[in-house]
Amino acid sequence: MKLDDAAAHLEALGNPTRLKIYRALIRAGGAGLAVGRLQEKLKIAPSTLSHHIKALVVVGLVTQVRDATTLICHANYEVMRELVGFLVAECCTESAETADAKINAKTNAKTAA
Template identity: 65%
Template sequence: MIIEKAASQLEALGNVTRLQIYRALVRAGEEGLPVGRLQEKLEIPGSTLSHHLKRLVDTGLVVQDRQATTLICTANYNHMNALIGYLVDECCADQGCDGPRTRVVA
């Protein structure tokens, strides 16, 4: 993954509303959610949702598919996994350990 792409995706997820949208779509699974249902679920205005969805689509984290008159939004799991992989691929590489030390942070 190119560092600029990772930075753009992380920047998109660095907004509270976009992170809420993305998490809702990740929870929804491969079927995704219609835009109207997503709006109801998160209780945000349609124009606000549209603005934030555009940013997530532009970074490749969300895919939209029109089914008749309904716009379905789905988390792009391939891009999500690539971003996560980019963040952890070289974990502890300079330390020579077997893997990351897991620490829960509240």
């Protein structure tokens, strides 16, 4: 996963309402959850909810399957795993340190090259 993709995913989840939506879908399990059910749970306007769901769908964190007039939403575990993988690999452990680490230890001290 590229940095820009990771940022896009983080941004999508970086809103309390959208994070609640995503968590609700995780908790719903493999059965997923209809948009209407989400609307009942979160108590927000349908148009607002639709907007947020779309943001999650666009980045791939959520998928939708139509069942007659209702749309069932599913969390995409794979995308989340990739995102967490990026964070752990690039942004979490100290093992992410590159050769930069040693160089910077020196360059921090001086002003200009």
